[in-house]
Amino acid sequence: MRIKDESKQKAIINATVKLVNEIGFAACSVSKIADLANVSPATIYIYYKNKEDLLISTFIEIKKMLSETLLVNFDKNRPFRDILKTFWDNGFRFSAKYHDLYLYMEQFANSAFNDLVNHDEIDKHFAPFFEVLKRGIEQKVIKDVPFEMLTAFIFYPMMILANSKQCKNLTLNSETIDKAFSLAWDAIRL
Amino acid sequence: MRIKDESKQKAIINATVKLVNEIGFAACSVSKIADLANVSPATIYIYYKNKEDLLISTFIEIKKMLSETLLVNFDKNRPFRDILKTFWDNGFRFSAKYHDLYLYMEQFANSAFNDLVNHDEIDKHFAPFFEVLKRGIEQKVIKDVPFEMLTAFIFYPMMILANSKQCKNLTLNSETIDKAFSLAWDAIRL
Amino acid sequence: MRIKDESKQKAIINATVKLVNEIGFAACSVSKIADLANVSPATIYIYYKNKEDLLISTFIEIKKMLSETLLVNFDKNRPFRDILKTFWDNGFRFSAKYHDLYLYMEQFANSAFNDLVNHDEIDKHFAPFFEVLKRGIEQKVIKDVPFEMLTAFIFYPMMILANSKQCKNLTLNSETIDKAFSLAWDAIRL
Amino acid sequence: MRIKDESKQKAIINATVKLVNEIGFAACSVSKIADLANVSPATIYIYYKNKEDLLISTFIEIKKMLSETLLVNFDKNRPFRDILKTFWDNGFRFSAKYHDLYLYMEQFANSAFNDLVNHDEIDKHFAPFFEVLKRGIEQKVIKDVPFEMLTAFIFYPMMILANSKQCKNLTLNSETIDKAFSLAWDAIRL
DNA sequence: GATGAATGAGTGTTCATTCAT
């Protein structure tokens, strides 16, 4: 048995991401992806059960990458604000470095496919982040409100600001990123 | 000649919104909409130039409704924080009252169709909101940062919190809504 | 009872002919014709039983016009060759003057609709022409071959030569028309 | 992978030709062709880019066959009249043997599709025929008139006479074919 | 007489997926 060609799978994923960004989820078909990836449509079904599986797997893959990037330089012994700031900076770094992946992630998360994803599985990768928030509440550094309310003022503003389509007039640089963080921090700190 | 039956157009819009919420944008076809609206597919093309036109027009209609709802009880002479709080409450009221419309709006805004919309036209309806922010900055009540940064901490957290799909574990009531507002306010105030 | 608006009917016929020439029979729809004629699709059904009736009636109308034009200056007492030459010139005059009608006629005659036409009815209008041929045979001026063979060397070459689409490189003027007639005449004369 | 089934393509072409003859160009739809060919509509799009491509390719294929048939027994050293007579006989042979193809060709040539064909490409196959005419003029055997005028008295009468729909009352046999040729020859000879 | 609204049936084409090689 030959081994599955990893370069082919990567080509498929890249094509998927690129195409979704170019023409959107609805217009994205398996054969168009195959064309762009320079493989046969049938080949895609070797690597993925079906179209849904391809789209979902790609999403999960990206989410994993994001969680890994977010945790770079994570040191739970540093001051609470600094830890959050590191997350924040890492998030923007990811959005800049892997912009296509980032936009795919957003389109996916707001599509009907999102309902089909096992989010508990994904949340595991973000566990350290939730741990930090939990300690922050316990140590009375941040407000004692539900997690979802906290993330609504940390994660989502970040996602919007990092989304070039939604924020056309805002240039992202270390200055604006810092500024934005001060808003996020003010929102949640006690 | 027969006169245009307004109830038909309403049925088409309702069916569109409902279907997008049920099965998502990508899976939403003209004939499915027609079936749900109890009209012939051809009838849809009397009221709309094509599928794109139907989806965009529906989006704009909803945006208009939202802007109108946001401005209820708007009184520019009240204290700045109160004005914002009124916007905030109106936003959640809209999301509760017209939940389907709200979810449609979100899916649309994150789809590829969003690029086809003339956003300047829509922004006009939200002008009073931007005026308020502008005055807030001038009067040194809120932080002097770009508009898009301010809305990222007011509008978008609201949209996330009001989106039942994204925030499954958060019950919205006047208490949580007030609490969330205090975070938004802390984010932007000086 | 109001009287049928003759100008409307003319507009419909003109639109039909123009559209068939522009986009061809297959692409020609009732609503497109209605648009071009500036009437409602329903109006067409006041004047014609259905689309087929419209197309056929238009064809017959044109054929009638052609037969009338062919008979201009017809004088059975003139020499046989002169009579034919008059037919010949009249034919080219018609094709030049009513070029759109001419091309419509050709497209129609070669389409499947042609089978639906009562050709005996049309042939009546061309009876004088056949009479002339008959006399020509009797007087041993032209070859004694079946009518259809004679027309194949008079009518059809004329139709081809007068069809700008088929004969792109041939300029029609009195000289070339005369020249062509000499070929036709040589073909049939004894 | 499966290999392209040549019999399928042939079935598609046959169905196309047959259907055009039965119901005409305008009424001829892809799904009807697919039904008659016993393939899925989608299969047609494996062999042809679209409907237009199918119709045009079929036309060109037939034209090529015709040109090959016309050139059977072609010997440029025989007397000029004999060469033409051989063309003439070959033409009628083709029209009899491949009557459906012949009628398809005629309908196509008089439809709007004809404008989309690259006629220079087709004319190449008929080059020997034009060569013969050219030599005939040079050797002062036939009249010195434009090519299009000559073909109008050779090709087109032949096409009409061979078209059973246009010439219902004329039986084609070697006698009538010879007779008709004498008219054509008289038309063009000096 | 004249109209635009309304439609079921159809259009050409693409879809996600499977099959044979």
Add this chain to the structure above:
DNA sequence: CATGAATGAACACTCATTCAT
């Protein structure tokens, strides 16, 4: 493993025609 051929079902959209006014 990898492929292009093959497909039934669906797609967005237009058709010829009728209806109510």
